[in-house]
Amino acid sequence: MSELNGKVIVVTGGASGIGREASLQLSAKGATIVVADFNEEGAKKVVSEIEAQGGTAAAYKVDVSNGDEIKALIDFTAEKFGTFSGIFNNAGIGLVKPFLEMDPASYHRVIDVDQHSVYYGMYYGAKKMVELGVKGTIVNTASIYGTIAAVGSFNYNAAKAAVVMMSKSGALELAEHGIRVVGVAPGFINTPILGEDEAAKKFLAEQHMRGELIEPEKVASAVTFLFTDAASAINGTTLPVDDGFLSFKTK
Template sequence: MSELHGKVIIVTGAGSGIGRETALLLAVQGAFIVAADFNEIAAKEVVSLIEAASGTADFYKADVSKGDEVKGLIDWTVERFGTLNGIFNNAGIGLVKPFLEMDPESYHRVINVNQHGVYYGMYYAAKKMVELQVEGTIVNTASIYGTMAAVGSFNYNAAKAAVVMMTKSGALELAEHGIRVAGVAPGFIDTPILGGNEERKNRLAAQHMRGKLIQPKKVASVVAFLFSEGATAINGQTIPVDDGYLSFKK
């Protein structure tokens, strides 16, 4: 029996990409999944796939850029399943623009989802875990762009760098409650966030050691490990899943 059997885990951005594959994998490993997404249809589809494989899941529509909706997600999860063992703060968006065209609206749009959304998930989940006396796990999606700058990604760089530090600081402050915080820093993943420009995709893929885009299942497997008992010594760290991007320069 999987060690995640019966664990209640929320996955934000569960409707597609990394979130979708992680929700499916965690469910296979026995976790009860709350698939949270702004896209209700996509979240329901993930739940249907989990249930078809004899797993347990439910969906919740939430915009993670709004604190009250994230709090509602956490409260509803505990009402639905009775507890909360983990949350994967994964929901994110991209908006590529040169810095001099990065007007406040474009800046805040990405910051509100990618940075504030992670904060809300960490804060409300941790508060609930402490209240329930659950020694849970929080996993955040950062990015290679949390440590490396990229043209047109000022807002994204800022948000993901914040996620890296929030993971460290959150782990430090929550350790006394037995709550562990870790993160993943994906490279260029074959998901809708990259858009449909094949030339751009090929250019990004070439920056990996193997010259290929990374499949979201590869990130999901690392996230699943971080929720496992085998990862209890990983705390405050953000693990690159980047096929060598941060290790070399072509």
């Protein structure tokens, strides 16, 4: 497949989970990938996987909560590969606490990583695209919890709701430059972030229509599609990848 030949795409949180799968799938369609993650060794491993399947990629260590580091990441990408076509703002964390135990440090940590990093990726990414004359694509990872509330997730709910609106507002403002902005809202994904409690994972799985956790490659497939020209009419919206959770949740 060569739908993304010539495209250079940054994937934050690319060392594992959805980010790893997206890096592999985007590469398989011809894109050059910069795998950006705080876990540099993990990012390098994904690069090796991409190269083993015949793709081109580079690893980059980044703290996504630091705007200067995101700017440097974008600059590195454009300088190394000669262009910059898009960014998947995917890096994120969770920190579950009851609201009355959610001290300012706990609140700001999640906001900094899950919300502010998306702004930095959009801002510096769009600036670079305009500078280069590239009509690119920005995809942001939101969540089902950007739409509904969950106990213990005040910070996460706030951050992901902001990502939904930033995707809408960014698309509106950047349309004149030919830059498209979309979001994805995953349901409960089968990654280590869910922990090892099998009963808890079973409960989460049962929230989906099929009663199963969603594998990260399913979200990555949606993300990869959103970067292609076939998705050019999808703009300013956030696509649920939740197996019906937001439409049919009963528990």
